[in-house]
Amino acid sequence: MTPIFSDEEMTLARFRLAPDASFDRAPGWLYDGVARAFASNSARLAILGEDPMLLAGEDAAKVVRANKANSIAYQPALEKIAGFDINWNIAYPTLSWAKRVFPGEEDDVAVGKLAEAIFAASRVDSDDPVAAWAEHNAALARRRDWLNGKRFHALHYSGPGTDLTIGLANGHEWQGGASRAKNGVTCNPNIPTEEVFTTPHALRVEGHVVGTKPLSYQGSLIDGLAVRFEAGRIVEAKAAQGEDVLRKVLATDEGAGRLGEVALVPHSSPISKSGLMFFNTLFDENAACHVAVGQCYSQCFVDGDKLTPDEIAARGGNKSMIHIDWMIGSDAIDIDGLDSDGGRTPVFRRGEWA
Secondary structure, rough: OOOOOOOOOHHHHHHHHHEEEEEEEEOOHHHHHHHHHHHOOOOOOEEEEOOOOOOOOOOHHHHHHHHHOOOOOOOOHHHHHHHOOOOOEEOOOOOHHHHHHOOOOOOHHHHHHHHHHHHHOOOOOOOOOHHHHHHHHHHHHHHHHHHHHHOOOOEEEEEOOOEEEEOOOOOEEOOOOOOEEOOEEEEOOOOOHHHHHEEEEEEEEEEEEEEOEEEEEOEEEEEEEEEEOOOOOEEEEEEOOHHHHHHHHHHHOOOOEEEEEEEOOOOOOOOHOOOOOOOHHHHHHHOOOOEEEOOEEEEEEEEOHHHHHHHHHHOOOOOOOEEEEEEEEOOOOOEEEEOOOOOOEEEOOEEEEE
16 A cells, blocks of 8 residues: 555645746656556545645636646546546545535534534435345446447437536447456546546537536636537637636647446436535536546447557547546436437436436
């Protein structure tokens, strides 16, 4: 085991005192080592519990520059995660995170409430969590297999502020719940998880969509998000809060303004029912149907583990240094699966599986 620690006070000190040029650099030697460890079949257990809004008061341009530098350095390791070469998991109820989710509570009460919320969302509070996860994984597998059997050409979303058609990549494959990594180990890489997900076609997204929940991104809150797509690319982006950060993120690289993931989550999911915002995308994304701009998952193709990066791109898979999820689902959203000949099949009605 090799522990890698971060410290909130040191992070803040860097953004307030470090030389300006340092925000365009990242410890490549560290991420190269992580990538080598992944290549040697190491697993990743990330215990992330720092204040998700830690950098909210810092220079947004520096935050974006630092994230871009980290993304570039982390790319060799990210490719192992995106390809599901390894096993990984995340999250722990620390004080700073708990106080963000439950700001009016005493310290110990806030931590206890966050722990209980994590346990509930993760099905750990049931009498038999292992059986609960076996049942949940089976349900996700049924949805996944149904979608794979349909082989939709695209998905059409309609609802308040939304009229969006997302083309699906050629040879796409839906994933969800427990799956087998390339190292042969079966795991749930993201607990909690409510999604079945696949790869959209980076060039075939048209229309407009609004975000239905705020996005907490690297210490900034992006809310009231609305974007318009043409030929797969975001050509117009607005937000009631955090628009400057949103624009900088979308300008990260060539693929940052295109979709790399589309995921289906029912409005009745445990996280949605909790009414909480966790300020942690890996939790919050499981409250609603969502999409992600940036890097696609190579596992979301038929025989994806055998495809080269060029072959993935040829099938419509997107490439980017970033992968950022944001929620577009609610109890007012309908989704239809579209066949290549124009046939239409209900997939979601008012936020629930049809």
